[in-house]
Amino acid sequence: MQTMINLVLQSTWQTVVMVFLSTIFSLILGFPIGVLLHVTGSEEHGGIIPHPVFCSIISRIVNILRSFPFLILMIVLMPLSRLIIGTSIGTMATVIPLSIAAAPFVARVIETSLKEVDPGVVQAAKAMGSSNWQIIRKVLIPEALPSLVSGVTLTIINLIGYSAMAGAIGGGGLGDLAIRYGYQRFRPSYMVAAVIIIIVMVELIQFVGDRISARLLAKR
Amino acid sequence: MEIKLRNLKRNYGSLHAVDGVSLDIPSNTVYGIIGRSGAGKSTLVRLVSMLEKPDTGEVYYDDKRVDNLSKEELMQERRKIGMIFQNFNLFSSRNAEDNIAYPMEICRMDKDHIKRRTEELLALVGLEGRGKAPISTLSGGQKQRVAIARALAVNPSILFCDEATSALDPQTTRAILALIKEIQKKMNLTVVMITHQMEVVRDACDRVAVLDSGHVVEEGLVSDIFSSPKSSVTKDFLSSLTNVQESVVRWSKEGGHYTLRFRGTKTDEPIISTVSKATGAIFNIRAAGVQNLENEELGIMITDIGPDAETAARAVALLRENGVTVEEDA
């Protein structure tokens, strides 16, 4: 019993670290791409620096990366982990493919949120002599903030799911626990514990995300 | 600031949205641009306000050409104009005072100055003490007041209003127009007022240009255009005005072959009886009323003239001689 609790706690912690770090890295990678996708898009959809060629090139890349099945992407990216972290197994090594796999998703989520901003408001900001950078930083992002928060919530929840899959190829965390103990060693209690904790995590993140988003909207 | 437009053209594909517009908008006036939906008003205002570049033609502010500026110059020049819109286009992420502060923030003005100026502007538009209000809690009229304050924050010399009152009810429209006129005088602004409502032109503008399918079909003093409209578009706009205006009393639904328009002083003269006596014409008046323009009164009379066509023709000729505009229904 004691070992089970220890193992579950350890795996939970690994999952938390994995999800936390990969959320941050995927945002660092995906956020600027999402902004670029939006601002270089067509004028009718609120693009402020329309550039059809550039936009469609990134858009293509994002789509290709998104259509890769996650497990395959992980395997393809393993050499990269070995290069950066020195190993291709374990929690830290998993963060890299997780972040890269989630980045195109983040980019689309950010792009979609920014597209919701009223183009009239952007035109007003432009008419007042805002630079493009000022429009992004002082208009687009603040105006889209509640929706951006929902997008980040969605990203975290997706990453919890991805991180569980990453467990299957030796990434550690709750997914790993469920497969190694629950499935391969026929200990359903491990499986159940892992699943319950994942459910609780997802619920918790969704709850907090919704609260923050609602709080931001209420101030308007 | 005086604005000069020279042969402006802007096409969207094969559509000539603005098709050779030349106008002189004098400084220190409220200048109306009226036209039906799709006439090209918004496109024209985007060209004049440097939001879009014309395909051909030139835009001058005073004598400075502004349609071919570099990106950097354009940003600087845009900071000297103000603009308000039909949908207000306020930032929902900012409260009233932070909306007003925005144009000053982007010019990197000093914080204390921004604070002081924001208070001043809130008072100017009649919203003292509402600075902290979230935008969604304001009424349409209040939103437009915030938008006006925001547009005036950097002391512009030109204010563009694109359908600024179209989303407001009649009372609020009048209040906002009064505010714009008051501010125009106080700050010596050149106001360019885009609208599809003749009421707005009547209540607020000094001069007006009538736009149709990208062309200016008529231009002049509001009082001239009201008393002697030339184009059919203008006449349409004016008749819609007479129909909705309660100042014109109609006591017969039928008839009304002739529309007579009297200007200013003539409203007081007994022209009808003079003409009637001189020609023997009989007037059967169907509707009549007075409209109050910015500086002048305009009389309107919808009437039939008898007893026969020949007498009527003589009466019309005499009326015209006396400076009355007469329109005959087809």
Ligand SMILES: Nc1ncnc2c1ncn2[C@@H]1O[C@H](COP(=O)(O)OP(=O)(O)OP(=O)(O)O)[C@@H](O)[C@H]1O
């Ligand atoms: N960005 C654009 N792309 C393509 N066509 C456009 C664009 N902007 C305007 N048009 C077209 O140009 C014409 C004039 O449009 P504009 O918006 O200037 O009219 P408007 O007089 O402002 O009408 P409204 O009273 O409805 O606002 C319309 O036929 C419109 O469909």
Ligand SMILES: [Mg+2]
């Ligand atoms: Mg328009």
